[in-house]
Amino acid sequence: MAVIRKIEIRNFRSIKSLDWWPTDGVNCLIGAGDSGKSSVLDAIEYCLTTRRSLSISDSDFHNLDVEQDISITLVLGRLDDSLKSYETYGDFLSGLRRDNGAIEEEPGHGLETVLRVNFSVSGDLEPKWRLLSKRAEDKGLERGLNWGDRLALAPTRLGAWTEHNLAWRRGSVLNRLSDEKPDASKALADAARDARKTFGVQAEKQLGDALASVNKAARELGVPIGASAKAMLDTHSASVNGGTIALHDELGIPLRTLGLGSTRLLIAGLQHEVSDRASILLVDEIEHGLEPHRIMRLVSSLGAKTKPAPQQVFATSHSPVVLRELSSDQLIVLRRSGDGSHVPLAIPGEAQGTLRSFPNAFLAPSVLICEGASEIGFIRGFDQFCVQNGHISLQAAGLAMVDCGGGHADHLYQRAKTLANLGYRVGVFRDDDIKPSAALQAEVARLGGITFTWEDGQDIETAIVMNVSEGILLRLIDYAIVLHGFDFVGDHIKSASGGIETLENLRGLLYPQQHTITADQRAIIARAAGGKNAWFKSVGAMESVAREIIAPNFDGVTEDFKAKVNALLVWGQTFYG
Amino acid sequence: MDETEILNSDRISITAPAGCGKTHLIAACLRASADKKPSLVLTHTNAGVAALRSRLDAAGVARTRYRITTIDGWALRLVGTFPGRSGQSPSILALKNPGFDYPAIRAGALSIIDGRHVQDVLEATYSRVIVDEYQDCIIQQHGMIMRLSEVLPTCVLGDAMQAIFGWGRNVLVDWTKEVEATYPPFGRLDTPWRWDNSGCSTLGKWLLWARGALQTGAPIDLRNAPEEVTWVQVSGPDDVQALTRAAYTASPVAGGGALIVCDSRLPRRHREIASRVKDAVVVENADLSDFIRFAEQFNFAAPTAADDLIDFAASTLTGVGAAQLKQRLKILLAGRAQKAPNDVEQAAVAFARNPVPNSAVELLVEINRQSGVAPLRPSILRACIQALNGCVSPIEFYEMAVRTREQSRVLGRTIPRRAVGSTLLLKGLEADVSIVLDTESLDARNLYVAMTRGSRRLVICSTSPVITRQI
DSSP: OOEEEEEEEEEETTEEEEEEOOOSSEEEEEOSTTSSHHHHHHHHHHHHOOOSOOOOOGGGBGGGOTTSOEEEEEEEESOOTTTSOHHHHGGGOEEEOTTTOOEESSOOTTSEEEEEEEEEEOTTOOEEEEEOOHHHHHTTOOOOOOHHHHHHHOOEEEOSOOGGGGBSOTTOHHHHHOSOOOOOHHHHHHHHHHHHHHHHHHHHHHTHHHHHHHHHHHHHHTOOOOSOOOOOOOHHHHOOSSOOOBOBOTTSOBGGGSOHHHHHHHHHHHHHHTTTTOOOEEESOTTTTOOHHHHHHHHHHTTTTOSSOSSOEEEEOOOHHHHHHSOGGGEEEEEEOTTSOEEEEEOOGGGHHHHHHOGGGGGSSEEEEESSHHHHHHHHHHHHHHHHTTOOOTTTTTEEEEEOOSSOHHHHHHHHHHHHHTTOEEEEEOOSSSOOOHHHHHHHHHTTOEEEOOSTTOOHHHHHHHHBOHHHHHHHHHHHHHHHOHHHHHHHHHHHTTTSOOHHHHHHHHSSTTOOOOHHHHHHHHHHHSSTTOTTOSHHHHHHIIIIIIGGGGGGBOHHHHHHHHHHHHHHHSOOO | OOHHHHHTOSEEEEEOOTTSSHHHHHHHHHHHOOOSSOEEEEESOHHHHHHHHHHHHHTTOOGGGEEEEEHHHHHHHHHHHSHHHHTSOGGGGGOSSHHHHHHHHHHHHHHHHHTTSSHHHHHHHOSOEEESSGGGOBHHHHHHHHHHTTTSOEEEEEOGGGOOOOBTTBOBOOIIIIIHHHSOEEEEOOOOHHHHHTTOHHHHHHHHHHHHHHHHTOOEEGGGSOTTEEEEEOSSTTOHHHHHHHHTOOOSSTTOOEEEEOOTTOHHHHHHHHHHSTTEEEOOOTTOHHHHHHHHHOOTTSTTHHHHHHHHHHHHEESOOHHHHHHHHHHHHHTOOSSOOOHHHHHHHHHHHSOSHHHHHHHHHHHHHSTTOEESSHHHHHHHHHHHHHOSSGGGHHHHHHHHHHHHHHHOOOOOSEEEEOHHHHTTOOEEEEEESOGGGOOHHHHHHHHTTEEEEEEEEESSSEEOOOO
């Protein structure tokens, strides 16, 4: 079946302009709400619909500006024989150069033969469908697609209501399963006649009083109604034209009464069954009405896991489950650019890992890329503390966090760069003990990415230990003892001090007010707390440290540390997009 | 011949002697093809298209099974659709200068096909190509179809013995050296259906034999021919008596028709013969050139307009008495007439006083209606009346004449009961009787075409009963 090689949308709803080269397989649009994703699906449907009348209103025009025509052009490739027919469409066939996307007026050697279908509406609100061709226009020729080709091309849509497809109706997927056509008109007409007769007898009983009054009045007024009036089904309401044949289960319950999810699943399955001759599939919100395990089933019946792709699918999604199931080349981030036009951004292959582990990051407007579990826990602890005190949560403010699991700092910036290129607001939260390459950091900064880190050379444990009061320090050590046991923490102190310092001594110094620890001793604690087997190196541990120990005692930390943490929180709490 | 084998071959040529079921075979192929896509059927002339289409209709072939057009018409449309790939100036499409434009269009079509620009489009559109009357292809058309057959399976049908259209720069393709070299010969149709169907199998077989004799230069002794063949001895082309008698040969079946074959170089002779034989009319060329010439020269405003129109009528009808009518008109117009004018004379006066297309039609119709008047060149007269009827004002006459001609090209010719013409004009037509008058002027191929026009009887006029021809 034909596939859409290019979509050009102008002045349609929220989209001022969009030029997009989708793939032959699954094209799932993601992006912030109201970014125009469903408008793209509507645009495809309008352009290829078999509905003869579409109700277009002023609100379908971009910014209500009816002076600017709505125009949707689809470049159709991989044409069937009937669409490529020289006799029918000869003057309208063009050639697409696949390597650079140039369209030549006439088909040619090495070019893919394509048709350009255009849907346009001007101020009179009359929709108009036609094929585009300069040379046909020069000859004064104008035509649209044949009805038969239109029927074959009409997309199947899994929208909010899809039960339409569970009956043998125009354009429904059941009609594509086979060439068989049910003809029920005779049977239905007979049934309708029987129903009228049968109901007439019952009506006499049910409406006896009313009928008696009618008879009396008619007789008195001399209105000719024969012997007596009868209550029968109105011929109009009992007549059946054409008839609809729908799928029912074994008890005779129409399948359209299945749950939304099941209906969509079944239709996607049917569509998959006929994918060799199926048209383009449009799916609003893949996850709609489905549990995660059924989402996976739907995704696979869309053909997302099959190579080569069995059918072309345009979908939208807001579900991390869907994102995890799809590969990066099946996802497109739809963004509005500075000049107001929409841009489809392809997710590069290198983001596949991020996509699998942190699908949420692609669904939020802002992403904080954290070096490891400690950074995640640290932020979450503060976030939870803020929420307890009546602030908006970072998640609600649209922030997603990505755990890079340690490693070289450049790794963080690579991810940051990818996401920034896709239009996300990006922050990097990292230790400073291993520095990223300056060029990469500068590039991310140029893309608007912001870096949050500690003093020169400090990791998170050092930063905390060096910037908190002794009271906080003692509580940190005690919490580490709770987590790991006295011996474990003691050993860390011993080895961090080369055997000269003990845990007991340090606690003794920290506990009473009259003693203070030296800078060297603080450094020993910092070394002991950090490193390979750091005391708080898990999301949960660092979360507790931040929420229970540091945040409630925030006046016990240095101004510098306070400023850094506040900057990070303020950035995260600011809604973007 | 088995059509499935033809449908399974990529390139194939079939020799189809006259009347051996070529159309039947094409129809069978079109019907048997399992492909959903139509076949492209190509032939040479618009009349050929019309004739073939009506015969395919009669054979019950659905029109969705094929697209039929002329080779040049197809090339013209291809270039019109993909002008940019043709490498030719779009101005050639207007056909203002046919001598230059047609070769350019063929070259353009060749470069579209040769450049593989629309290979997928052609494959998507047609299941195969069938070319009829392939012997009439000129070299350039053969070149184009050869490239087309690299894209689509192609079957060409024709008969080298009926290749009579080659002259001057019109060099026809050589059947053995060029056609069969590209399209391996699949065989020769050898059942003379046309004669079998009319109960004259012996004549049909003998004509197939005669074809061989003409091909090899062997003598044909008409005295040994079957009874359906009559030899009329004539002393020469001026033996009017014998020729006229021969031309009167009746059809063995009631209402049957006859075709009378004359020297192609002497169109005037066609009219002489036709005027001498009752009910015989002249077959016109597709260009209707005599009519077009008249339409170009005729001037409604000229003082001689009425006389010119009467002369034209006289050239298309017998028994008009043009001289007398013109004389009467002069007298009537001068107001010196003693006798009241008859209908024709009245119409002539009406035209002379008001020379417009309407009154011209009136005059032609009245002349035709006179007793003793018989048609000689009915297609010309009909075309003229049709063109005049289409005119609102006199200045449109020539334009309407050309349009009428183009319409008649597409509609095809109606076959008169007894028609006189050359082999070039009569090829493609058939009747019950074929009467070959100017046998001496016909070469082997023309003679074969002439001999095979009748399905029940053949009359050959010659000085000698033995005929020998060299290819």
